[in-house]
Amino acid sequence: MAATHSSPVPRNRAPRGSARSALIAAAHATVRRQGYAATSVDEICAVAGVTKGAFFHHFESKEALAVAAAEGWTERARPMFELAPHNRLDDPLARLLGHIDFRLSMLDGPTEDYTCFVGTMVQEAYATSDRIRAACEASINAYCEALAPDIQAAIEAYGVPEDMTAIGLAQHVQSVLQGAFVLAKTTNDPAIARGTVTHLKRYVRMLFGRN
Amino acid sequence: MAATHSSPVPRNRAPRGSARSALIAAAHATVRRQGYAATSVDEICAVAGVTKGAFFHHFESKEALAVAAAEGWTERARPMFELAPHNRLDDPLARLLGHIDFRLSMLDGPTEDYTCFVGTMVQEAYATSDRIRAACEASINAYCEALAPDIQAAIEAYGVPEDMTAIGLAQHVQSVLQGAFVLAKTTNDPAIARGTVTHLKRYVRMLFGRN
DNA sequence: GACAACATACCAACCAGTCGGTATGTAGAA
DNA sequence: TTCTACATACCGACTGGTTGGTATGTTGTC
Numbered sequence: 001m002a003a004t005h006s007s008p009v010p011r012n013r014a015p016r017g018s019a020r021s022a023l024i025a026a027a028h029a030t031v032r033r034q035g036y037a038a039t040s041v042d043e044i045c046a047v048a049g050v051t052k053g054a055f056f057h058h059f060e061s062k063e064a065l066a067v068a069a070a071e072g073w074t075e076r077a078r079p080m081f082e083l084a085p086h087n088r089l090d091d092p093l094a095r096l097l098g099h100i101d102f103r104l105s106m107l108d109g110p111t112e113d114y115t116c117f118v119g120t121m122v123q124e125a126y127a128t129s130d131r132i133r134a135a136c137e138a139s140i141n142a143y144c145e146a147l148a149p150d151i152q153a154a155i156e157a158y159g160v161p162e163d164m165t166a167i168g169l170a171q172h173v174q175s176v177l178q179g180a181f182v183l184a185k186t187t188n189d190p191a192i193a194r195g196t197v198t199h200l201k202r203y204v205r206m207l208f209g210r211n
Numbered sequence: 212m213a214a215t216h217s218s219p220v221p222r223n224r225a226p227r228g229s230a231r232s233a234l235i236a237a238a239h240a241t242v243r244r245q246g247y248a249a250t251s252v253d254e255i256c257a258v259a260g261v262t263k264g265a266f267f268h269h270f271e272s273k274e275a276l277a278v279a280a281a282e283g284w285t286e287r288a289r290p291m292f293e294l295a296p297h298n299r300l301d302d303p304l305a306r307l308l309g310h311i312d313f314r315l316s317m318l319d320g321p322t323e324d325y326t327c328f329v330g331t332m333v334q335e336a337y338a339t340s341d342r343i344r345a346a347c348e349a350s351i352n353a354y355c356e357a358l359a360p361d362i363q364a365a366i367e368a369y370g371v372p373e374d375m376t377a378i379g380l381a382q383h384v385q386s387v388l389q390g391a392f393v394l395a396k397t398t399n400d401p402a403i404a405r406g407t408v409t410h411l412k413r414y415v416r417m418l419f420g421r422n
Numbered sequence: 423g424a425c426a427a428c429a430t431a432c433c434a435a436c437c438a439g440t441c442g443g444t445a446t447g448t449a450g451a452a
Numbered sequence: 453t454t455c456t457a458c459a460t461a462c463c464g465a466c467t468g469g470t471t472g473g474t475a476t477g478t479t480g481t482c
Contacts, residue, residue, distance in 0.1 A: 016427060016480070035335035037248035041472060052473085053429050062472065111337065119393050123334050124246035126396035127323065137397045161413070168406050171394060175407040176383075179390025182330050183382060185337035186348040195379050196386040202372070203414040227446070227461065252438060263439085264463045273438065 020058045022048040027069040028076070033112040036066060036124045036132075063129055066121060070135035073117045074142045081146065092153035093208050099147065100201045103177060107190040107197065114190065115181040144170040158208040169207075176200040225260055231269045233259040238280040239287070244323040247277060247335045247343075274340055277332060281346035284328045285353045292357065303364035304419050310358065311412045314388060318401040318408065325401065326392045355381040369419045380418075387411045 026048035030039045041062050045055050059065040081087075086098025106114050122136035144167060152166035180193035225233060237259035241250045252273050256266050270276040292298075297309025317325050333347035355378060363377035391404035 019428070033338045035246065035248055037246055038335060038339065040470075042470085051429050053476095054427070056473070057427065120334055122396050123331055123393060124249060126399055127244045128249065133397070133399065140394065140397050169410070171403055172387075172407045172410040175390035175394050175403070176387055177390065178393040179386035179388065182334060182389040182393070183351065183386050185333050186329075186344065186351050188337055188344065192382055192386070196383045199380070199383040199414070203410070203417070206414070206417045230462075251436080253436090262463050264441095264443095265461070267439065268461060268463095271439095 019048065019050045019054040021072075022050060023055060023058065023065060024069045024072040027065055028073065028117050029112070031069070031121055032115050032117055036121045063131060066125070066129070066132045067135040070118050070121065070132070070139050074139045077143065078146070091157075092150045093158060093210065095150045096147075096154055097201065097204060099150070100173070100197065100204065104194060104197045104201070107180070107184070107193045109190075111185055111188055111190070114193075115185070116178060119178045119181060140174060144174055147173060154208060158210075160207055164207075169204075173200065173204075230259065230261045230265040232283075233261060234266060234269065234276060235280045235283040238276055239284065239328050240323070242280070242332055243326050243328055247332045274342060277336070277340070277343045278346040281329050281332065281343065281350050285350045288354065289357070302368075303361045304369060304421065306361045307358075307365055308412065308415060310361075311384070311408065311415065315405060315408045315412070318391070318395070318404045320401075322396055322399055322401070325404075326396070327389060330389045330392060351385060355385055358384060365419060369421075371418055375418075380415075384411065384415075 023044060026044045027039070030044055030047055041052065041055055044065070045052055055065070059068065081099070081102070084099070084102050086095055086102060089095050089098060108114065118136040118139040122133060122140075125132035125136070127133075147170040148166040151169050154160075155164075155166060176196060176199075180196045183196065184190050184193040186192075234255060237255045238250070241255055241258055252263065252266055255276070256263055266276070270279065292310070292313070295310070295313050297306055297313060300306050300309060319325065329347040329350040333344060333351075336343035336347070338344075358381040359377040362380050365371075366375075366377060387407060387410075391407045394407065395401050395404040397403070
């Protein structure tokens with residue numbers, strides 16, 4: 001019954017060395033749908049198309065995969081935002097508003113395709129796993145810090161209320177997005193999320209005197 | 212070893228009939244800390260101080276408790292907001308800004324004490340349990356609809372951009388709050404959350420021409 | 423042949439849910 | 453008032469399946 005040493009069917013397997021990234025991608029997809037705790041290691045392995053042996057070869061625990069997946073999430077998002085066309089605009093405020101429009105355009109299709117992996121995971125793990133919490137914090141931080149320079153430049157170009165910082169507004173942008181995802185999940189529809197991000201866009205325009 | 216019919220130690224037990232509400236309160240506390248999937252029925256029972264028998268006497272499943280707890284969350288929040296002093300102000304915009312200040316003042320102490328039970332739960336359950344998703348949607352909806360009349364009155368009194376609705380702004384308020392909770396969990400500190408809600412307050416003031 | 427990259431078989435702990443039973447209350451008949 | 457019949461509230465041992473994790477075997481590559 002077992003395959004002989006010279007099986008004629010090579011059992012088309014994923015190329016050697018791809019298991020790690022496949023597991024991270026599977027974690028992204030599965031956790032975004034069901035959350036972290038409800039996702040089992042077996043399930044992640046099945047989605048990734050590898051076995052448990054491969055899983056524990058690359059990660060010492062489920063928690064370690066979560067940390068690696070949070071780092072992977074940052075790497076996955078970075079080029080998507082950096083290479084977007086609005087980044088080539090000259091005016092920093094136009095780049096910021098372009099970014100918000102870009103985020104707005106992403107709010108479409110199935111819920112699990114536009115929601116945030118680290119935002120979902122940190123809600124479950126902030127109190128029980130400090131390693132996961134810190135990894136999610138780092139990912140969110142990277143996003144805010146990537147947004148801050150354009151905001152800072154816009155502040156310098158257009159002025160803004162005194163008690164406001166670039167990083168603070170970047171955190172507000174991220175906050176509205178995370179909240180939009182939560183609201184969208186309650187209806188399983190991105191309509192509410194688009195409404196909320198539209199309010200955010202209006203706020204930014206008003207802040208910089210462009211309404 | 213078993214207690215005799217006239218045990219001198221009455222084994223101080225919670226009063227008869229209190230198990231159901233104790234279980235709901237325990238669910239609120241535990242899920243806010245660890246999330247829904249990571250919280251076991253045994254754990255909820257232990258926190259509530261009842262046994263599994265009592266649990267399954269009152270709820271046919273863990274999912275049924277989740278639905279009841281979502282409804283209980285609405286009931287728990289309602290009087291807190293209704294009885295707050297800012298509700299007695301005459302001006303609707305002052306009531307709205309007072310509400311935001313009230314929410315701001317709540318962002319203090321341990322994370323699990325100010326975060327939202329239904330917001331946490333819906334992130335995990337939106338795709339796997341439609342009953343839980345709908346119960347969370349109803350709770351969030353109740354909040355937005357409670358906020359909408361004051362917003363509507365403020366719109367009528369002060370005017371506002373055309374393409375804006377009372378319920379839409381109420382949803383934006385809720386969205387910012389939910390996002391603030393996520394960001395706060397990231398650092399396990401409410402400072403970011405306060406910054407974000409402060410941006411929200413400034414937006415509302417600007418919208419109604421009060422900056 | 424040595425080492426990394428997998429696969430397979432397995433385990434103890436834990437999980438949601440079940441079930442037979444007990445304790446407490448309550449309504450009606452005598 | 454008190455006894456019977458029944459309902460509700462609660463208890464905790466038990467079960468079958470699932471969980472994260474391990475131990476060991478196999479395969480491809482340098």
